[in-house]
Amino acid sequence: QKEVEQDPGPLSVPEGAIVSLNCTYSNSAFQYFMWYRQYSRKGPELLMYTYSSGNKEDGRFTAQVDKSSKYISLFIRDSQPSDSATYLCAMRGNDYKLSFGAGTTVTVRA
């Protein structure tokens, strides 16, 4: 069993829809949770960072962490074609070593 599970998709939505992405994990030591966006042939770009359980909102993006269920989510509201990318969840304990999900490829259709 992988330490971090993420549905690789692909996920295709119409412009303006809400995109819902999620990951599950098995390691109880994870305390820091991140979402990265990776465009084709580019490095991962940090989108959201959350410590422990709770919600965090930044513009059209909302990240949720439920440590009791070992489940994290990313929501993208009013999706745009420019949001088309691969979204990677990542998480770590206190050692700064990131464990990544497989990445979900999202296409927003104009």
Added chain:
Amino acid sequence: SAVISQKPSRDICQRGTSLTIQCQVDSQVTMMFWYRQQPGQSLTLIATANQGSEATYESGFVIDKFPISRPNLTFSTLTVSNLSPEDSSIYLCSAQSGNTIYFGEGSWLTVV
């Protein structure tokens, strides 16, 4: 945040040769890491680059194949030695800033 620059951005190398990738961070950072992203896959940690001491390698990665240097708090290099087609990947440098990890644009390696 941290801005990370990598060189080369891409290269095509002959099998049996080596490639050294340079990583420069725009500020002093404590932790630097090297990741590999094989085609169509997610990121796998190769090693932690320790300043002034030997790198710490993850399971499945060895120093002879992936020697790493970290001469100061802003710079690191990763060498991929004795290249084979299976080494064709993106190699990513990352650095810790606060509680988060930032990545460079990656170095795209194709081995022929």
